[in-house]
Amino acid sequence: MERKGSGFQIYGCPLGEGISSVTSYLENVYVANPKSNVFIEQWMDACNSPEDTLVEEKKWVTDGILFLKNSISHLTNTTDKRI
Numbered sequence: 001m002e003r004k005g006s007g008f009q010i011y012g013c014p015l016g017e018g019i020s021s022v023t024s025y026l027e028n029v030y031v032a033n034p035k036s037n038v039f040i041e042q043w044m045d046a047c048n049s050p051e052d053t054l055v056e057e058k059k060w061v062t063d064g065i066l067f068l069k070n071s072i073s074h075l076t077n078t079t080d081k082r083i
Contacts, residue, residue: 012044015064016071023071030075038072040064 001010001019016022029036042060047053 012042014060014067015040015042016067022067023074026068026071027075030072034076038068040068 001008026038029038040061042057042064044053044057044060047056
């Protein structure tokens with residue numbers, strides 16, 4: 001997020017790299033219902049070319065899934081690769 005004129009502009013970022021405490025959210029959800037599902041929805045600005053955009057999107061998705069796997073395995077104390 002950055003100041004722009006008389007307001008603010010919010011930018012997307014990969015899961016786990018923003019100002020939201022995703023790990024805390026996941027902990028609260030897990031405590032309430034350990035069998036909950038987690039869905040990722042990410043929005044990013046386009047890069048200079050469609051090819052560069054696809055490469056960056058793939059990186060965001062791959063890094064986001066890895067972040068979730070690590071967070072969930074921490075909560076469940078498991079190293080199950082199917083998570």
